[in-house]
Amino acid sequence: MSMKDSKPNLSNFQITGIVERLFGFTPSSIRPLPSYDDQNFIVTTLEGKEYVLKKRGLPVQTVLPTLTGQLMSLEEIDCGFGVKSYMVRLMTYLPGxxxxxxxxxxxxxxxxxxxxxxxxxxxxxxxxxxxxxxxxxxxxxxxxxxxxxxxxxxxxxxxxxxxxxxxxxxxxxxxxxxxxxxxxxxxxxxxxxxxxxxxxxxxxxxxxxxxxxxxxxxxxxxxxxxxxxxxxxxxxxxxxxxxxxxxxxxxxxxxxxxxxxxxxxxxxxxxxxxxxxxxxxxxxxxxxxxxxxxxxxxxxxxxxxxxxxxxxxxxxxxxxxxxxxxxxxxxxxxxxxxx
The missing domain is CATH 3.90.1200.10 (Aminoglycoside phosphotransferase (APH), C-terminal lobe)
Known part of the structure; x- marks a missing residue:
């Protein structure tokens, strides 16, 4: 499989569905972020929530669990070149x-x-x-x-x-x-x-x-x-x-x-x-x-x-x-x- 075929290309509609089903909230906005070989987005909730967590004095993101308590979820998604498996996770947002x-x-x-x-x-x-x-x-x-x-x-x-x-x-x-x-x-x-x-x-x-x-x-x-x-x-x-x-x-x-x-x-x-x-x-x-x-x-x-x-x-x-x-x-x- 080439990198072109393996890199996900989800639509905002697909992202909304995944976030609602896995994490239990509806995005109010979805903005893409640049990435090398995956796909990243800033997802803002209807409540406008953003999170910052510091671990051992370091300002880093943390992974938010799904509704079933998983830190990642393997999802079958069709991004336009057939159904493939992608790992999905949601992380807190860091401003700056x-x-x-x-x-x-x-x-x-x-x-x-x-x-x-x-x-x-x-x-x-x-x-x-x-x-x-x-x-x-x-x-x-x-x-x-x-x-x-x-x-x-x-x-x-x-x-x-x-x-x-x-x-x-x-x-x-x-x-x-x-x-x-x-x-x-x-x-x-x-x-x-x-x-x-x-x-x-x-x-x-x-x-x-x-x-x-x-x-x-x-x-x-x-x-x-x-x-x-x-x-x-x-x-x-x-x-x-x-x-x-x-x-x-x-x-x-x-x-x-x-x-x-x-x-x-x-x-x-x-x-x-x-x-x-x-x-x-x-x-x-x-x-x-x-x-x-x-x-x-x-x-x-x-x-x-x-x-x-x-x-x-x-x-x-x-x-x-x-x-x-x-x-x-x-x-x-x-x-x-x-x-």
Whole structure:
């Protein structure tokens, strides 16, 4: 089955029926949200209810049970290409503005690095009888699966980017894979990007993290994976991508200081995440051409950043990032993040 056939395409009429039958209330409005390979909506009740829940100090959504007490319901739905099975769930709504629509100051980048580390620290404490399912062997979006990109290289045949992607995969196998045992294990959120982070203004002129979205890419991994993913996506929308590393790393290390093996792998891991996003995004567009605008968000500037980091090289990039991180750590930790 292609991704095009598997991605749901429910009408508002179908959504209304599902919400009424499973959750017992009638939507007053239904608004679509962008998504990669599922279908998401904001559903407002006739009473105008919205919910916000904080777990262990983190502003996250929670799943609302169905009328029969289930957290998910497997539904047989015809979206226009035959009846297929789809998992349906309803979650509380978190207000705020996605970080991707903001101009990211060093202060909010520092807070983003800090909250990313905090999330992984909290997930490390998670207990569940099905926790082993997060091993997700060969999960293509895990940074443990970078070599699997080789099978997708034909989608960038003829593109100058292909040689860099091949080089990054090679460097991953030489510099990262042998050192995995030196990285500290955790459970990764896995998709800490600027469209999964909500912000709102605080009492001063700064912004604070107001919500963390989309835990669908959670998997067993390493702390350094999460930092690399966060740093990668924070660079995408920034006009000075090399300047992002300092505050993000400083924020991260205010919670989880890096060991030497993790520092040494960071550059290649950031390049690896860029390659995953660019190559898999190109592949997804072939399957879902109608969703090209959303799928290619990273590609708009991602290719330029990939070339920039590759050309500057590991030594220069890490020098910039770590020197800047030390400066931000002194400024923010010494005077608080309101500075």
């Amino acid at each position: 503005t996605v970080l991707g629509k903001m101009t990211c100051t060093p202060q909010i980048l520092y807070e983003t690095g800090k909250i990313a580390a905090t999330v992984d620290n909290v997930l490390l404490q998670m207990e569940h009888p099905c926790l082993e399912s997060l091993q997700r062997k060969n999960f293509i979006w895990s940074l443990a699966s970078v070599p699997l990109l080789k099978q997708y290289l034909p989608v960038i045949d003829g593109d100058p980017m292909q040689q860099i992607v091949k080089g990054v995969i090679e460097q991953y196998q030489i510099q990262v894979e042998p050192k995995l045992s030196s990285f500290r294990k955790c459970i990764n959120h896995g998709d800490f990007n600027d469209h999964n982070i909500l912000v709102e203004s605080d009492d001063s002129s700064n912004y604070k993290i107001a919500g963390i979205l989309d835990f669908g890419d959670m998997s067993s991994g390493y702390f350094i994976f999460e930092l690399a993913i966060t740093l990668t996506y924070m660079m995408i929308e920034n006009s000075s991508p090399l300047d992002v590393g300092g505050p993000v790393i400083a924020g991260w290390e205010s919670v989880i200081p890096l060991n030497e093996a993790e520092k040494d792998a960071l550059y290649v891991l950031v390049l690896s995440r860029l390659c995953q996003s660019l190559v898999l995004g190109r592949h997804a567009v072939l399957q879902q051409p109608e969703n090209e605008e959303y799928l290619m968000l990273t590609a708009k500037t991602g290719v330029r950043i990939l070339f920039l980091l590759w050309q500057k090289g590991k030594e220069e990039v890490m020098r910039i990032w770590l020197q800047s991180a030390a400066e931000y750590a002194e400024n923010y930790q010494g005077a608080g993040t309101k500075k």
